[in-house]
Amino acid sequence: MSGIYIHIPFCKQACHYCDFHFSTSMKKKDEMVLALAKEIAMRKNELLDSARSDNEIETIYFGGGTPSVLSNDEINFLISEVYKNYKVVENPEITLEANPDDLSAERILELSKSPINRLSIGIQSFYEEDLKMMNRAHNSAEAKKCLEEATKYFDNISLDLIYGIPGMTDEMWKQNIETALSFGIPHISSYALTVEPKTALSKLIQTGKIAEPQDEAASNHFMILVDTLQKNGFIHYELSNFGKENYFSKNNSAYWLGKKYIGIGPSAHSYDGEKRGWNIANNSLYLKAIQNSELPIETEILTISDRYNEYIMTGLRTIWGVSLDRIEKEFGLEYLNYLKKQSQKFLDDDLLSIENNILKPTPKGKFLTDGIASDLFYLNLEE
Numbered sequence: 210m211s212g213i214y215i216h217i218p219f220c221k222q223a224c225h226y227c228d229f230h231f232s233t234s235m236k237k238k239d240e241m242v243l244a245l246a247k248e249i250a251m252r253k254n255e256l257l258d259s260a261r262s263d264n265e266i267e268t269i270y271f272g273g274g275t276p277s278v279l280s281n282d283e284i285n286f287l288i289s290e291v292y293k294n295y296k297v298v299e300n301p302e303i304t305l306e307a308n309p310d311d312l313s314a315e316r317i318l319e320l321s322k323s324p325i326n327r328l329s330i331g332i333q334s335f336y337e338e339d340l341k342m343m344n345r346a347h348n349s350a351e352a353k354k355c356l357e358e359a360t361k362y363f364d365n366i367s368l369d370l371i372y373g374i375p376g377m378t379d380e381m382w383k384q385n386i387e388t389a390l391s392f393g394i395p396h397i398s399s400y401a402l403t404v405e406p407k408t409a410l411s412k413l414i415q416t417g418k419i420a421e422p423q424d425e426a427a428s429n430h431f432m433i434l435v436d437t438l439q440k441n442g443f444i445h446y447e448l449s450n451f452g453k454e455n456y457f458s459k460n461n462s463a464y465w466l467g468k469k470y471i472g473i474g475p476s477a478h479s480y481d482g483e484k485r486g487w488n489i490a491n492n493s494l495y496l497k498a499i500q501n502s503e504l505p506i507e508t509e510i511l512t513i514s515d516r517y518n519e520y521i522m523t524g525l526r527t528i529w530g531v532s533l534d535r536i537e538k539e540f541g542l543e544y545l546n547y548l549k550k551q552s553q554k555f556l557d558d559d560l561l562s563i564e565n566n567i568l569k570p571t572p573k574g575k576f577l578t579d580g581i582a583s584d585l586f587y588l589n590l591e592e
């Protein structure tokens with residue numbers, strides 16, 4: 210099974226913390242939709258050509274950027290191009306990332322009649338001051354209203370929440386989670402506010418206009434999040450993702466389980482089981498290349514240590530953990546011994562545990578997963 214990711218590189222305005230690829234000018238939107246359709250067609254044999262034979266499309270994911278800036282006709286057109294060019298399973302998961310300011314009652318009704326069957330809504334916070342500070346395009350009333358409407362027509366909804374926002378107390382964070390839960394949605398993705406270089410947020414912090422996010426506050430918020438969502442029947446299946454039974458994101462789970470995917474659009478990434486590819490992160494250059502029938506993609510073949518490192522990172526971040534049997538089978542005894550040696554201090558500190566030969570972070574180690582994983586990476590081996 211494979212997935213198609215379609216990157217829509219437009220946003221109404223730039224959120225202060227964001228370092229994704231997007232443009233706030235919609236001038237090239239029409240041209241872009243045609244180019245995306247052309248890339249979908251140009252790459253139709255890619256999955257067939259790659260080493261594996263499991264080439265049916267199981268998930269289609271519109272990410273961005275802000276995919277909800279496209280009209281329903283444009284979205285439906287791109288979905289039909291996927292169907293035209295690929296073999297798609299009977300009930301694929303088709304997700305649209307959408308922002309609350311694009312989700313009026315009429316728009317949600319229209320979307321519910323389209324092939325889109327999962328919405329991922331960028332709520333981020335229900336507090337007006339947080340939304341303003343982050344320069345989100347929506348307000349708190351729109352966040353609540355769109356969830357009220359969306360839950361009438363969609364049962365598979367995810368929402369995003371950001372924690373560790375400067376000034377957000379534990380009580381405020383609890384309230385944000387409770388508000389999200391009050392809509393009865395089955396999936397939540399939640400990330401700590403991070404300060405990426407060259408973002409407006411980084412400049413605002415440097416000039417003292419916004420306080421720096423504090424690790425301790427973020428760590429407390431994370432613990433509150435895990436505890437509250439687990440008490441409410443959510444499974445913490447990936448470090449930043451929580452889903453009720455049968456509502457895990459199939460698209461994202463496929464990435465984490467190492468399945469193949471094709472990334473369409475500027476900056477989109479692809480993986481065919483052996484190599485990674487990434488499209489140029491520039492709308493004009495992307496359009497020019499596709500219009501000349503060239504794929505603006507760079508690729509790299511993954512080395513054994515690249516694949517080992519990726520497995521360590523995704524394994525530790527997910528409920529599935531890192532199988533020591535798989536490490537030995539796929540990467541060899543040298544890697545297994547290295548992993549055992551590197552993990553020992555974390556096992557001694559109760560940050561990692563091994564059960565049924567599966568290595569996982571303990572509850573105490575969860576928030577530190579990314580740092581622990583990087584200590585387990587294989588860096589010095591000659592390929």
Ligand code: SF4
Pocket residue numbers: 219220222223224227228229231273274275308331
């Ligand atoms: S809407 Fe999403 S992609 Fe666009 S600027 Fe905000 S966070 Fe970034």
